[in-house]
Amino acid sequence: MVTDFTQLGEQIRRIRRGRGLDQGQLADRCRLERTALSRAESGERKVSALELMRIAKALDVDLIDLVARPTPDVRAARRPVEEAVLPDEREEVQAEIDLDRAWRDLCQLREAGLIEPVALDFGGSGLSSREEAQDLARRAREYLGVGSEPLGDMTDVASRLGLWARTTPAHIDGRSLTPEPGLGVALVGADVEPGRRRATLAHEIGHHLAGDTYEASGHYAAPREAEELVDAFAAELLLPEAAVRRAWDESPSRETLVRLAGDYRVSWSLLMRVAEGAGLDLASIDATTTPVDADFYRVLGARPREDVVPPGLAPAWIRACARALDRQLVTPRRAAEMTLGVLSS
Helix, strand or coil, X not given: CXXXXXXXXXXXHHHHHHCCCXXXXXXXXXXXXXHHHHHHHCCCCCCCHHHHHHHHHHHXXXXXXXXXXXXXXXXXXXXXXXXXXXXXXXXXXXXXXXXXXXXXXXXXHHHCCCCCCCCCCCCCCXXXXXXXXXXXXXXXXXXXXXXXXXXXXXHHHHHHCCEEEEEECCCCCEEEXXXXXXXXXXXXXXXXXXXXXXXXXXXXXXXXXXXXCCCCHHHCCCCHHXXXXXXXXXHHHHCCHHHHHHHHHHCXXXXXXXXXXXXHCCCHHXXXXXXXXXXXXXXCCCCCXXXXXXXXXXXXXXXXXXXXXXXXXXXXXXXXXXXXXXXXCCCHHHHHHHCCCCCCC
């Protein structure tokens, strides 16, 4: 929580800029003099409870979003927000707000004894090569006990690895933070194409397990090479090269590739990258044409099921919130907030 009016002013200023408002516009919305708001943002003026409520409403945030602060490491990883904010920067600020909310929700469930960190004996030391990234993915699959078989829903996979996901209305791909080993939160953009949501969350699982979500928070300064290594992790987690080689050796055909894409619920482009990495010779088939629904119906009898469908919460999260409600540890309204409306108040 903020401990003085200077910190409170910093919170107000950052969110105001993230909303694309100047001081005059926000002052008008919350019925304050511009000079009074300016002094409040600089910490020179105390803000009353009533004024703070009006400011929160004008910024379209909850009161807790103004008075709660992320951990120092998370704050340090976030870039400054200037007055002349760009549209993409506004989305980043909204994602930060939602990520902080997710972490606060997780901490409340942890304090209630309903969610605990996952004890992992692998990862946490970053990634330095493609081989290391793929090995981390294989270690994760071994921990999950799935071998090289298709994974289930990624929100469930993530939660079993200690990463609790949800979708966000912010126009981003994905963001995550892991303040301590085996316990973190992730966001996936609700408007991300359905076929990409699964891969996006797999990518955030890579950051979570590699232990680099602070230095790459928001992925602002992460070198492209580092992101490519996390992509390699995500590809191996979703579709192991060994599974592709085995299926291709048994039946080298386009139908085999369509079946792999459907069974493992991955995009055609990701499948092609894995096939290339596995050394498959695809010269004899049409590998450039992306399958359509009719192709999946012919091979599988059904379309691949969408994943990370908004609100994108793991079943274990919903259960934990329902138990908190049953034990009267949270109010119905709070349970609705923590489940993004699934447990309606």
